[in-house]
Amino acid sequence: MKELVLKPKKLPELPLEAEVITPDSVAGKTLKEVKALPVYVGNTVHELGDYFDVKGETAETPSDQLVAIQGECGNVKYIGAGMTAGRLIVEGCVGMHAGAEMEGGELIVTGSASNWAGAEMKGGLLRIHGDAGHQLGAAYRGSPEGMTGGVIVVGGDVGLEAGAFMRRGMLIIHGNVDSFLGVHMNGGEVFVFGKVARRFGAEAKGNGGFIACFGGVESILPTYVYDTTFRPDFMKLYLRQLRDQLGIEAAGKFLEASFKRYRGDIAVGGTAEILVVEP
Amino acid sequence: MEDLKIKGGYVYDPLNGVDGDAMDVLISGGKVVEKVGRDAKVIDAKGKLVMAGGVDLHSHIAGSKINIGRLMRPEDHRKDVVPRTRVTRAGVGYSCPSTFVAGYRYAQMGYTAVMEAAMPPLGARHVHEELNDTPIIDKSAFTLFGNNHFTLKYVKEGDLEKLKAFISWLLRATRGYAVKIVNPGGVENWKWGKNVGGLDDLVYNYEVSPRQIVTMLAQANEELGLPHTIHLHCNNLGVPGNYETTIDTMEAVKGIRPADGRKATVHVVHCQFNSLDGDNWMNVKSGASKVAKYVNANEHVTLDLGQAIFTDTTTMTGDGPWQFRLWNITGNKWVNSDVEMEAGAGVVPYTFKKDNPANAIQWGIGLELALLIEDPWRVYMTTDHPNGGPFTFYPTVISWLMSRQARTDLMREMNKSVLRRTTLPNIYREYTFGEIATVTRAATAKALGLKDKGHLGIGADGDVSVYHLDPTAWRPSMYRDLEKSLARAAYTVKGGEIVVKDGVVTATPLGSTFWVDSKIPEKLEAEVMKEIEADFDKYYTVGFRNYPVEDAYLPTGVRMETKGRWAR
Numbered sequence: 001m002k003e004l005v006l007k008p009k010k011l012p013e014l015p016l017e018a019e020v021i022t023p024d025s026v027a028g029k030t031l032k033e034v035k036a037l038p039v040y041v042g043n044t045v046h047e048l049g050d051y052f053d054v055k056g057e058t059a060e061t062p063s064d065q066l067v068a069i070q071g072e073c074g075n076v077k078y079i080g081a082g083m084t085a086g087r088l089i090v091e092g093c094v095g096m097h098a099g100a101e102m103e104g105g106e107l108i109v110t111g112s113a114s115n116w117a118g119a120e121m122k123g124g125l126l127r128i129h130g131d132a133g134h135q136l137g138a139a140y141r142g143s144p145e146g147m148t149g150g151v152i153v154v155g156g157d158v159g160l161e162a163g164a165f166m167r168r169g170m171l172i173i174h175g176n177v178d179s180f181l182g183v184h185m186n187g188g189e190v191f192v193f194g195k196v197a198r199r200f201g202a203e204a205k206g207n208g209g210f211i212a213c214f215g216g217v218e219s220i221l222p223t224y225v226y227d228t229t230f231r232p233d234f235m236k237l238y239l240r241q242l243r244d245q246l247g248i249e250a251a252g253k254f255l256e257a258s259f260k261r262y263r264g265d266i267a268v269g270g271t272a273e274i275l276v277v278e279p
Numbered sequence: 280m281e282d283l284k285i286k287g288g289y290v291y292d293p294l295n296g297v298d299g300d301a302m303d304v305l306i307s308g309g310k311v312v313e314k315v316g317r318d319a320k321v322i323d324a325k326g327k328l329v330m331a332g333g334v335d336l337h338s339h340i341a342g343s344k345i346n347i348g349r350l351m352r353p354e355d356h357r358k359d360v361v362p363r364t365r366v367t368r369a370g371v372g373y374s375c376p377s378t379f380v381a382g383y384r385y386a387q388m389g390y391t392a393v394m395e396a397a398m399p400p401l402g403a404r405h406v407h408e409e410l411n412d413t414p415i416i417d418k419s420a421f422t423l424f425g426n427n428h429f430t431l432k433y434v435k436e437g438d439l440e441k442l443k444a445f446i447s448w449l450l451r452a453t454r455g456y457a458v459k460i461v462n463p464g465g466v467e468n469w470k471w472g473k474n475v476g477g478l479d480d481l482v483y484n485y486e487v488s489p490r491q492i493v494t495m496l497a498q499a500n501e502e503l504g505l506p507h508t509i510h511l512h513c514n515n516l517g518v519p520g521n522y523e524t525t526i527d528t529m530e531a532v533k534g535i536r537p538a539d540g541r542k543a544t545v546h547v548v549h550c551q552f553n554s555l556d557g558d559n560w561m562n563v564k565s566g567a568s569k570v571a572k573y574v575n576a577n578e579h580v581t582l583d584l585g586q587a588i589f590t591d592t593t594t595m596t597g598d599g600p601w602q603f604r605l606w607n608i609t610g611n612k613w614v615n616s617d618v619e620m621e622a623g624a625g626v627v628p629y630t631f632k633k634d635n636p637a638n639a640i641q642w643g644i645g646l647e648l649a650l651l652i653e654d655p656w657r658v659y660m661t662t663d664h665p666n667g668g669p670f671t672f673y674p675t676v677i678s679w680l681m682s683r684q685a686r687t688d689l690m691r692e693m694n695k696s697v698l699r700r701t702t703l704p705n706i707y708r709e710y711t712f713g714e715i716a717t718v719t720r721a722a723t724a725k726a727l728g729l730k731d732k733g734h735l736g737i738g739a740d741g742d743v744s745v746y747h748l749d750p751t752a753w754r755p756s757m758y759r760d761l762e763k764s765l766a767r768a769a770y771t772v773k774g775g776e777i778v779v780k781d782g783v784v785t786a787t788p789l790g791s792t793f794w795v796d797s798k799i800p801e802k803l804e805a806e807v808m809k810e811i812e813a814d815f816d817k818y819y820t821v822g823f824r825n826y827p828v829e830d831a832y833l834p835t836g837v838r839m840e841t842k843g844r845w846a847r
């Protein structure tokens with residue numbers, strides 16, 4: 001892999017919109033061309049080189065490209081949005097829409113991410129070591145489908161409406177989650193090792209989707225109906241894979257756990273499952 | 280404005296019997312003329328296709344329905360963002376485009392006049408405000424009558440003269456152009472959670488039938504001599520087996536004497552949705568050949584296609600109960616709109632899919648209608664934008680009409696139902712350029728009674744479209760080139776001004792809004808106004824005097840005066 005290093009210079013006070021920071025848009029370009037990629041501040045267009053020192057090498061194809069951002073980018077939006085291959089590592093925080101609509105490759109954020117990280121993600125791996133904001137992996141307003149593939153792993157806490165309208169894919173959260181996790185979800189898998197706030201799974205339709213809660217729940221919607229306590233084999237397989245493939249150590253502790261199962265949301269005739277680990 | 284000479288193009292002007300002759304089109308003072316000055320600006324149209332500006336007689340581009348669509352579909356906008364240029368404003372496109380973008384995109388395809396097909400009277404101001412923000416094209420709006428309290432009241436009383444007076448007044452009050460009827464009686468019953476199932480069901484509390492509503496409105500329309508016939512969205516839209524209702528409805532208005540100068544007494548809209556055979560959505564098949572057979576044998580009917588397009592679009596009609604049914608079928612989002620004494624509407628996003636058997640059949644039905652109805656002066660190309668698909672797909676529809684290969688290539692990718700349950704695979708007809716000019720311009724303008732539009736004779740409006748396409752060299756196998764060149768006009772000229780060059784908007788004048796002023800005999804007017812005012816005081820949320828649209832709302836309004844036949 002060829003490595004390209006971006007170091008933020010003085011960033012503008014307004015958010016910088018930089019969807020060009022992806023392995024896809026830098027691969028196959030010269031450093032000069034990379035520096036000239038367009039970025040937006042309000043309604044004005046600037047060049048990437050105006051705000052970042054650009055060093056290193058570019059690869060022929062995105063899949064051989066590593067892009068490393070060394071510095072805080074909390075006010076830079078759309079980092080890694082739409083990326084399809086390669087690796088993008090941010091040593092620091094990222095602004096809104098990081099990894100939104102990404103289709104493949106790997107985006108790693110060592111700090112925290114703002115709202116809409118991984119929104120409408122289609123594939124690939126998004127790993128956020130810190131916290132994530134609201135609407136993590138959610139559908140943008142109006143869309144019938146949120147995440148349709150890929151995996152998001154968050155080390156810390158997550159805000160409202162994570163996984164809203166989720167259709168497929170996987171969401172793994174180590175910390176606590178605010179309200180409306182998996183609202184309208186229609187497929188996909190969610191694992192939370194922290195505590196889950198109220199109203200999660202509201203209006204979920206099902207389609208094989210579940211929300212597994214390992215760190216307790218604040219309350220379960222009355223439109224979810226308890227049906228059984230069991231020790232599902234599939235969960236053991238999932239947890240082992242999470243531990244071995246993605247390095248989620250927390251998963252390994254629950255291999256033998258049993259779960260209370262609730263089905264809903266019956267308000268919309270849904271068959272989604274909420275699985276709450278038995279203490 | 281300088282004179283214009285569109286030089287040496289292959290001109291298709293069916294209304295004047297011009298069929299591909301290489302000739303000049305001369306424009307001065309915004310009109311087609313015999314002679315222009317020596318210093319006229321010259322557009323070199325040699326080897327290019329030249330037609331009058333396109334005239335769309337059924338589209339939804341302004342008012343409450345399309346605005347509900349815009350509000351409920353941010354995802355529709357997100358995928359089609361249009362940046363501003365030096366002469367155009369920023370906006371969004373796709374199925375619910377912003378007003379400005381709608382004007383630009385029609386003009387980019389060579390269209391210069393578009394009719395908004397459903398205006399709820401209480402929403403009239405909103406419609407006109409939006410039309411004023413829809414640049415370049417000329418327009419008009421059709422006022423909804425089919426479920427209006429006063430229509431139902433006068434139909435119940437059987438008072439044709441009062442109905443005529445009411446129509447005249449409401450067209451004037453809303454600055455409307457034509458009598459639009461949507462699911463007559465059904466939308467009123469929807470206010471009680473019900474619908475009508477056929478022409479002879481009754482409307483609650485009024486005890487009148489859709490048959491009575493349609494025939495009496497058609498009778499009134501023709502006696503008033505309005506420029507266009509009634510513009511009718513039939514009962515049972517989207518219900519398999521509905522072709523029977525459609526033919527029954529056409530038959531119901533057969534005996535009515537048309538206004539002077541025309542043979543038609545009804546225009547049936549987006550007929551694709553009303554030509555379904557079968558008992559349910561599982562065994563649905565095409566009823567298009569039966570509808571076409573009827574239309575071929577009966578001169579009093581015109582219709583438009585409402586062609587289905589395989590894309591994600593937004594359905595919006597004044598047919599509240601149908602939109603509820605569609606919500607039940609799809610589970611997509613749904614907005615219902617109730618317009619108190621007058622009308623209703625619903626909006627539901629919908630995606631037509633090639634692999635869906637019913638959608639494949641619907642696609643086939645639209646084309647069957649176009650190809651089986653022999654007289655192009657009576658069947659018009661529309662997608663019922665955005666119900667069948669966005670109007671930006673017109674070039675694609677034209678390629679299907681002109682090229683059997685285009686149809687066959689697509690049918691190969693589609694659900695096989697289209698092969699078995701429509702007659703389309705056995706149809707070899709291909710439209711000529713002259714026929715395309717007819718179904719997109721000449722015939723629509725004629726049906727609308729817009730005498731200066733849709734043709735290039737002396738005195739016609741200086742609305743011309745020029746395309747990068749040599750019709751003498753074109754073959755049906757080149758359908759993709761056809762699509763491309765029709766999507767981006769080489770030139771669009773509006774009122775003698777070049778507004779589009781090579782598919783790029785270069786000027787954005789504000790077009791006219793046509794409306795009909797039908798004179799009512801004085802005594803009758805006084806009597807009917809008294810009755811209307813009394814019901815307004817009792818039931819309306821708007822004061823009678825605050826109701827009519829003021830002239831300020833139509834800065835470019837064009838009044839078209841008509842004098843009807845009155846019995847008293």
Ligand SMILES: [Zn+2]
Pocket residue numbers: 337338339396548549596663666
């Ligand atoms: Zn329509």
